[in-house]
Every structure is written in C-alpha cells, then in structure tokens.
Amino acid sequence: MRLFLALTPPPELRTRFGELADLAQARCGGRRIPDANLHLTLAFLGEVSPTRLDSLAHRVRQLKVQADSWTLDEWGCFRSPRIVWIGGARPDPALQRLHSTLWQELAALGFEGGPSRYIPHLTLLRRAERLDTPKLPAFRIDWPYCQVELVHSVTGPGGSRYTTLARSRAVKG
Template identity: 55%
Template sequence: MRLFIALTPPPELRERLGELADVAHARCGGRRMPEESLHLTLAFLGNVEEVRAAELAAWVQDLVVTPGEWQMQRWGSFQRPGIVWIGGRGRDPALERLQGRLWSALEPCGLGTRPARFIPHVTLLRRAVTLDLEGLPSIDLAWSYNQLELIESIIDERGARYRTLAVSQG
C-alpha cells in the first residue's frame, strides 16, 4: 500500500482551491488535480505492508493535533515534474513542528525517510506545459486545521486516487 500522512482542506476551502486550480490550468495547461485529491503532504511513507498500515492507522487515530492556521499567499512551481502549487510566503513554524513530530515517530520505525527540506504546498497541477505564473491572481487564504489523515494512494489506469484509512483526533 502506498501511503502518506496529510492535512486535507475543509469543503469550502477545497472548493476555492479547485477554482484556483481552474485558473492555473487555463494559464499553464497540464493535468488539473481533482478537488477531492487536494491536500498538504506532511509525510510520504511510500509502500507499506498491510499489517504495518493497520498499525499505522491505529497510531494516527490516537494522535492529537494541536490546532493551527496556515496562510497560503503565493504561487509556486517545481520544475520537475511540472508542478504548479500554492503555499505560504515563508516558513510556518507550527507546520514544521507538526511535520517534525511525525517524522520523529516514523523514522525509528523504518517508515519512510524525512525529506531534506519541507516546503508546505498544495499541488494544483501536474505536468504543466508552462511554469510561467505571471498574471495569476493574488492569493490570501487561511487554512484552519486540527486533524490529519493517513491516506492510501491507489494508482490504476485512471491515474492516482486517494482513500482515507484513518483520521487523527481533532
């Protein structure tokens, strides 16, 4: 099972992010992420055996997440593989603590590897034709969060789709 731990936006924010994805898609082309797939990845775990995934789900359900708010104020891109995203203007200490707390528990168990750097973002497009973000509207969105999810990424002929396996306490 291919797993990751993420924050998922509430419905009204997910809808607004979908609108921004439409705007970005019109400008940059590529593959627009479906609204139901929009998230902020905190820990990508890769392939995990089912028994381990069940243990991980129980662990996630017992987690208590300190409520926080993330400010999304800029467009960004990753050259490879043509990702267009939105995120914050700078570091977010609360998200960094949450991500660090997760990795401090996951790494000793052999579940994935902490990335060298953490850039909180929501991917809106993949395989964009252009990464020229000039002319895209300014962004000022607040995302209040108090729980995270363990999500399975299922890849088939239709592409990737996500299934929530566990939700932390909120």
C-alpha cells in the first residue's frame, strides 16, 4: 500500500488552489493536479505492508493536532522533476513542528526515511513545459488546519486516486 500523511484543504480552498493551478498550467504547461488530489504532504511513507496498517492508523487517530494556519503566498518550482507548486515565502514554525512530530511518531513505529530538509508546498503541476513562475500573479491564501490524514494512494490509468484511511484528533485553541 502506498501511503502518506497529509493536510487536506477544505472544499473552498481546493477550488481556490485549483484556480491557481489553472493559471499555472496556462503559463507553464504540464499536467495539472486534479482539485480532488490537492494536499500538503507531511510525510511520504511509500509502500507499506498491509500488516502495518492497523498500528499506523491507530497511531494517527491518537494524534492531537493543534489548530493553526499556513499562509501560502509564493510560487515555486522543483527543476529536476519539473514541478510547479505554491507555498509560503517565510518558514512556518508550526508546520515545521508538526512535520517533525509526525516523523518522531513514525520512528516509534519503525518507519525510517524522514527528509533532512522539509519544504512545505502544494504541487499544482507535474512535468511543466516551462518553469516560468515569476510571471504568475501574486496571491495570499490562509489555510487553517487542525487534522492530519493518513492517505492511501492508488495509481491507475486515469492517474492517482486518494482514500483517507484515518484522521487525527483536532485540538482547538
């Protein structure tokens, strides 16, 4: 099973992110990520044995995630895989802490491979023909979040399909 932990935007933000993806695709070309698949990956686990799923899902359901907000206000790209993304111009300490905490929890379950550097981003395009992000319009979107999801990714002829398997608990204020 191909799994990852993510923040999933609410429908109204997915729509707004989709509008930005349309702008990016018009300028840069490439394959647009469908609105339903837009998310912020916090921890990519890759292929995980189904025998480990119950303990992982249980751990995710026990997590308490402090409500916070992430400000997205910057276009970016990864040149080698030709990805166009949006993210925050300034580091977000709360998001960095959440990422670190998740990898500590995962390590306790025997998962390895946490990245040495984490760049929070929302992928909008893959295989972009041009990485011309400086000419894209300015924007600012605040994304309130309070829950992490364990997501199963299945790749098929029509692209990837995501299914949420477990959600963390939200802690308000």
